[in-house]
Amino acid sequence: MTHRDILNQIRLAFPQPVSDTIHDSYFVHSIMRALDQVDALKTHLPFLGSIIHGDFEAAKLTQLPDTMSSVETVTKELVGYLEGMTIFGHPRTQQNVVAPTTIPSLIGVLLASLHNPNLAWDEFSRLVALAEVEVTAMTSQLIGYDPQKSSGVFTFGGTGTTLYGVKIGLEKACPDTITDGTPENALVFVSDTGHYCAANITGWLGIGTKNLITIPSITENEIDLEVLETELRKALTDGKKIACIITTLGTTDAFGLDNLLKITAMRNSLVEEYQLDYHPHIHADAVIGWAWSVFNDYDFEKNPLEFRPRTVRALAGACRRIQHLHLADSVGIDFHKTGFAPYISSIVLVRDKADLDLLKRSPEQMPYLYHFGQYRPGMYTLETSRAGTGPLAALANLRLFGVEGLRAILGHIVEMTQLLREHLDGREGTTVLNRGNFGTVTLFRVYPVGVDTFEIQQQEFEDVTYKDSLIANNAYNQDIFQYVNSEAMEGRGVFISTTDCYRHTSYGEPIVALKSYILSPFVDEEDVKTVVEKVLEAREAIGESAAN
Numbered sequence: 001m002t003h004r005d006i007l008n009q010i011r012l013a014f015p016q017p018v019s020d021t022i023h024d025s026y027f028v029h030s031i032m033r034a035l036d037q038v039d040a041l042k043t044h045l046p047f048l049g050s051i052i053h054g055d056f057e058a059a060k061l062t063q064l065p066d067t068m069s070s071v072e073t074v075t076k077e078l079v080g081y082l083e084g085m086t087i088f089g090h091p092r093t094q095q096n097v098v099a100p101t102t103i104p105s106l107i108g109v110l111l112a113s114l115h116n117p118n119l120a121w122d123e124f125s126r127l128v129a130l131a132e133v134e135v136t137a138m139t140s141q142l143i144g145y146d147p148q149k150s151s152g153v154f155t156f157g158g159t160g161t162t163l164y165g166v167k168i169g170l171e172k173a174c175p176d177t178i179t180d181g182t183p184e185n186a187l188v189f190v191s192d193t194g195h196y197c198a199a200n201i202t203g204w205l206g207i208g209t210k211n212l213i214t215i216p217s218i219t220e221n222e223i224d225l226e227v228l229e230t231e232l233r234k235a236l237t238d239g240k241k242i243a244c245i246i247t248t249l250g251t252t253d254a255f256g257l258d259n260l261l262k263i264t265a266m267r268n269s270l271v272e273e274y275q276l277d278y279h280p281h282i283h284a285d286a287v288i289g290w291a292w293s294v295f296n297d298y299d300f301e302k303n304p305l306e307f308r309p310r311t312v313r314a315l316a317g318a319c320r321r322i323q324h325l326h327l328a329d330s331v332g333i334d335f336h337k338t339g340f341a342p343y344i345s346s347i348v349l350v351r352d353k354a355d356l357d358l359l360k361r362s363p364e365q366m367p368y369l370y371h372f373g374q375y376r377p378g379m380y381t382l383e384t385s386r387a388g389t390g391p392l393a394a395l396a397n398l399r400l401f402g403v404e405g406l407r408a409i410l411g412h413i414v415e416m417t418q419l420l421r422e423h424l425d426g427r428e429g430t431t432v433l434n435r436g437n438f439g440t441v442t443l444f445r446v447y448p449v450g451v452d453t454f455e456i457q458q459q460e461f462e463d464v465t466y467k468d469s470l471i472a473n474n475a476y477n478q479d480i481f482q483y484v485n486s487e488a489m490e491g492r493g494v495f496i497s498t499t500d501c502y503r504h505t506s507y508g509e510p511i512v513a514l515k516s517y518i519l520s521p522f523v524d525e526e527d528v529k530t531v532v533e534k535v536l537e538a539r540e541a542i543g544e545s546a547a548n
């Protein structure tokens with residue numbers, strides 16, 4: 001074959017640049033065939049096809065093929081890579097904070113990939129850039145920022161949103177780090193239930209993980225305000241700079257919510273007292289919790305959506321803290337978590353758009369870009385190319401759901417979570433650990449038959465003489481987890497997960513917990529009942545041996 005023959009084949013593998021109805025339908029049909037093949041992998045089980053463990057050694061030997069393939073062959077091969085994937089929307093999947101994705105958000109990703117807008121500059125993204133601004137406006141308003149003053153950019157995940165917060169804060173506390181480098185006296189604060197990305201960020205920014213001060217949390221999994229204040233004072237007395245206080249609104253494992261109202265007040269009074277020439281930046285890592293903002297102005301008394309009383313209480317309990325999000329200087333939001341969009345769809349909002357100017361490069365550093373146009377986020381974003389997929393997926397879901405839809409879907413999964421807790425509380429062998437947290441994640445622990453669950457929890461958590469019991473029951477809960485998930489694998493029951501360290505005991509041992517994370521709108525009461533039944537069945541099946 002000459003290169004011309006091959007080129008003809010190649011051209012068929014691209015959407016046609018000029019309308020060609022026959023080829024256009026071939027394109028649509030190719031996508032449909034791919035989706036059909038994926039659907040054919042669905043069974044009653046909560047994963048696609050069967051779970052095959054990948055041969056990573058063999059994968060290292062993969063070679064680039066010598067010759068061309070076809071759209072059909074490659075499609076079939078690609079579909080094969082989905083074999084064994086968890087169906088996150090399945091009612092029997094309650095594993096982690098991974099969202100099932102809506103059809104409009106998938107179409108958003110497809111469209112943004114199809115014509116490949118680059119959000120660095122509106123010259124390269126036209127109206128897709130507008131989607132970013134619209135999402136910024138909608139979410140600003142939702143959390144209580146003034147959309148005229150705020151700004152926002154999509155970035156590479158929740159980690160990226162916190163990175164922006166810390167970098168802006170660093171620049172406020174220690175001006176010109178972008179040119180001069182990071183000084184050694186900059187500190188960042190986060191609670192011990194905050195996300196580990198804080199360690200990545202301080203490491204990668206050159207602040208150093210040793211300058212990340214981890215503040216303990218109280219039993220509600222929120223930052224201990226007294227210790228925070230002591231540590232902030234100590235830092236200021238020692239002549240250190242506070243680059244950022246990372247607050248977490250919705251911790252990953254337990255949905256703990258830091259008290260932004262008190263933390264911002266604390267910051268403000270320290271600024272006065274120590275006569276600081278900067279305001280220590282407060283970032284809210286609300287990548288999970290942001291969505292609860294839709295309930296800020298819900299009429300909990302009238303309860304027009306008719307949630308159960310326990311649900312109303314849980315929603316109101318979350319809003320007590322979420323309603324203060326607007327007090328933070330920057331906020332991270334993941335649409336790929338509680339916004340039901342595909343990865344990656346994360347936005348960082350800043351209350352004051354001038355904050356983003358702190359990150360700006362000078363035009364001389366980018367001579368070939370940004371000469372004209374109205375929208376040039378590429379002048380301050382960390383990324384150069386930025387995909388349109390995140391903004392279009394987020395916009396799709398915000399438009400699809402509206403306030404009403406978000407309330408209904410969140411309310412439902414909170415309702416299912418509350419039902420699960422009710423069922424767990426109703427049994428003597430199980431105990432809910434994060435009772436004071438109102439999200440859709442439930443941490444619970446199971447105890448062997450014959451153990452007094454009313455006392456054991458407190459004893460194990462606070463009394464070092466119960467250390468052996470704690471360790472034995474940690475292992476016991478891991479066994480329960482194995483049992484429940486191997487049953488789920490066979491189509492009997494629900495996939496749940498565990499955490500190796502829900503918290504530490506007062507004497508420093510990690511506490512293992514079972515975890516149910518409900519994010520699927522398809523979960524119903526029978527699915528949460530099944531979780532409890534399976535856990536109790538596991539307790540019967542393995543209780544005796546592990547207890548001793």
Ligand SMILES: *Cc1c(COP(=O)(O)O)cnc(C)c1O
Binds near residue numbers: 195288346
């Ligand atoms: C998931 C998570 C992150 C990290 O977000 P990615 O989108 O995975 O980068 C940060 N903080 C919290 C609280 C999270 O739950």
